[in-house]
Amino acid sequence: MIDSRTAPYAVLLLRLALGILFLAHAGLKLFVFTPAGTAGYFASLGLPASLAYVTIVWEIAGALALILGIWPRLAALAVIPVLLGSIFTVHGAAGFFFTNTGGGWEFPALWIIGLLAVALAGDGAHALRPTPFGKAR
Template identity: 80%
Template sequence: MRDGDNCFPNGSNLSPLSRIIVTPALSYILWQTFTHPERQTMIDSRTAPYAALVLRLALGILFLAHAGLKIFVFTPAGTAGFFASLGLPGWFAYVTILWELAGAVALILGIWPRLAAITVIPILLGAIFTVHGAAGFFFNNPNGGWEFPAFWIVGLIVLALTGDGALALRPTFGRK
């Protein structure tokens, strides 16, 4: 095929089926977009606070579960020993556990959730750079890869950008 040649005998670069489906669909989308400017937003303002609530609760529960893992399964002393094996001070394990618990409670109850979302990101960055990063990307690798903590970070950033969500006890920037 040379430059300028059309793919199909009808003189078009679109297949006949594509011309039947794509052209009208694209025309309809463009018509809806430009004749109804109120529909240009991709966020449904009626359901967005509930979506943020679900995300906030899910992230808070994950932090609560991981703090619980460090307290009840690994034990605080065991977690401190693990931190020491990584070259970190053992006392930093206790700070991390408290930080995870505080972040979990703030996210679940909706106490300054946008701020809480941003302030727990360093915990996950620490997990990536000290443990999970060397294990590769996939979390099912031995020692868990950095896939899951990175996805958590994305969720926290989305929550911080989206807003506090419904039923926040103390919204970050006050009620509107």
């Protein structure tokens, strides 16, 4: 049985953790790899270099939406393609374990599960703008 008194806070915690992870990964692309370096890496994978800039903006927007609770259920679903892209272009070939050279796909897959949990469970506590399709039951 789900404790309806504490479940919204569990979703809030999950939203915050996932949002912070997205900010951290966008920060890597901005401050460590640099946007130009990230674009070069995307191009080396055969992807359009401009997709790197879209990815950085999408990660930041998704992170802020999750953290602030602005349509968090939709935000959770909207950032899943970024992680699927990372699995299919980089991490999938490295195997399951994220400690493998090139990083495996276990961490992005777990991250996707967390995002799906937010989408299914509801907006959580302290959402600034709840998702338009209603509250979780």
